[in-house]
Amino acid sequence: MIKRTLFFGNPAYLSTRNEQLVVNFLEEDKKEATIPIEDLGYVVLEDPQITITNGLIMKLVQNKTAIITCDKQHLPCSLLQPLVGHSEQTERMRYQLNASLPLKKNLWQQTISAKIYNQALHLESRGKNAIKLKRWSSDVKSGDTGNLEAIAAAHYFQNLFSEVNNFSRNQKGVPPNNLLNYGYAILRAVVARALVSSGLLPSVGIFHRNKYNAFCLADDVMEPYRIYVDAVVYDILETGCNIEELSTKLKTELLLIPALDVYLDDKWSPLMNAVSRTTSSLYDCFLGANRKVLYPEFNRSRLSE
Missing domain, CATH: 3.100.10.20 (CRISPR-associated endonuclease Cas1, N-terminal domain)
Incomplete structure (x- = not known):
């Protein structure tokens, strides 16, 4: 439901x-x-x-x-969020905390590869060139030692919002950064909720490790899902409405993100449900029962339905 x-x-x-x-x-x-x-x-x-x-x-x-x-x-x-989100929470957190460095580097490689590939699919769906992004998505190394995430992000945003004067992705930058900030914050909450429900600690990441960040793992897992926020924001821009201020109408559209249809593991499901499948698969990786995290593959065909 x-x-x-x-x-x-x-x-x-x-x-x-x-x-x-x-x-x-x-x-x-x-x-x-x-x-x-x-x-x-x-x-x-x-x-x-x-x-x-x-x-x-x-x-x-x-x-x-x-x-x-x-x-x-x-x-x-x-x-x-609740202090106890899963009946096996203590055991699950133990597996998470004991995850080896090679495992975490591999999980981060999967995460960034999926993120960049989704960025490529999004650009393609907008009729923009995505050749470089597709190549970079397959070139990501363990732990992303080549920092392809940052290189790809700069290229992606420059091309996605090429019609916006002086645009660069920055929390305090020109619109539509304000819409992206709001959408990402909602997405972060969706991921944190799913992590708690899977019995994992949102604060202990596989890559992010800032001691002042209580949602390091949420920031890791949400990376391949950011594309859905980008897509909603792009659709809003195409309507030509005023985006200088975050109106109630704009917030209402961004708050629909958890219910967006996303394609994951050959199935369509609401984003909030897909995120839960992703966090569950991440636990399986910590457990050693699986080696692959389930991430969505961007498909715009059902986003506007």
Whole structure:
């Protein structure tokens, strides 16, 4: 079942009753609304005047619903997840923590190869040249010692957004960087949620290891999935709408990313479900039961349906 994403951009009082999320708005003309908690995958809280009860937080966490809060710039800044996400969590974390350096280098090689190949497929779907990216995707070495990820990213973004003046991928850069930042933050939450559900530590990465980053493994695993954010942002640009400010309309489109259809292991499934299959396959690699991480292959044919 596809889990719903709820976005709250106005003041509201959120509580629970009869296993439902109950929304009471401050505006007198708005009626109380209820949503079954079991249907929810993500709840995004943007307005600083939102009040949420501890009883609701408890039920959302027990349902493995990711609670995402936003900062003053309206960007996701925190993620609330359960302390226990899997019945075998301790054993699974032990395998993760004991992973050898050669294994981690191989997993990173697979991850970057899949990322670059998806970048190539995305450029091709837009009628742009992708010969270099396809070649680089097969040239990635163990641990990506040649840093092809960075080389490919610079080439990819330069060609993808070639119509945008002075564009370069930078968190504080010109639009559509603001849309990419928001979309990647949502994607990061999706991946972190899946990792916890698979009994893994989102903070212990296979490549990323910044001591100030609590989501190193999420940042690793999300790399081949970034392409879906890029595709949504590109589609938004093609409409010609104003992207200088992150309007509610733009956020609504980006919040649909978890439900996008993606192609993984010869099957179509919602992105949030595909990510769960990826994190499960990653655990199998840590366990030694498998050597390949399942990553999606970009296909734009069903993204706009």
